[in-house]
Amino acid sequence: MSDSERIVAPNQSSAMDAEPQNQQPEDAPAYKPQKPSHATSFSIWPPTQRTRDAVVNRLIETLSTPSPLSKRYGTLSAEEASAAARLIEDEAFAAAGGSAASEEDGIQILQVYSKEISKRMLDTVKSRTASASAAQNGASESENAGSVEDPTAAAPSEDVKTEP
DSSP states (O other): OOTTTOOOOTTOOOSTTOOOTTOOOTTSOOOOOOOOSSOOOOOOSSOOHHHHHHHHHHHHHHHHSOOHHHHHHOOOOHHHHHHHHHHHHHHHHHHHHHTOSSGGGHHHHHHHHHHHHHHHHHHHHHHHHHHHHHHHHHHHHHHHHTSOOOTTTTSOOTTOOOOO
16 A cells, blocks of 8 residues: 555544554643652551450450360350450550550560460460369369278378488
């Protein structure tokens, strides 16, 4: 096709005369990204109330449903787990908040918070297990108190020598 045979519509260019068609008119301002008028701040500590509530809900689930922890220490009822979870989270939050030296220590404070939660959760289930065992042992001891005791059980061992 020769140049004379080409028909070009007004205000259109041919593929050979191609200039980018996505250019803005000369009177349109060029796009300039706008910078935010205020600096965005991201703070990891203290956690939002929503985050704290999520931690409490996760603790309740861990304490009251079958888990590796419950296999060893047993599960708590939903009411016990709820009360324990709120107490654990509140104490851990207070302990971690007290360790804050500055706002820039967010990651370290969050680590303290996490460790406090774990420690207190274990303490809670261990103390519950220990108190349940003590109660069970107390009941069996009281049952045995009415039985006749072995008279030799209180006798001193012959292997032990006492000096005057």
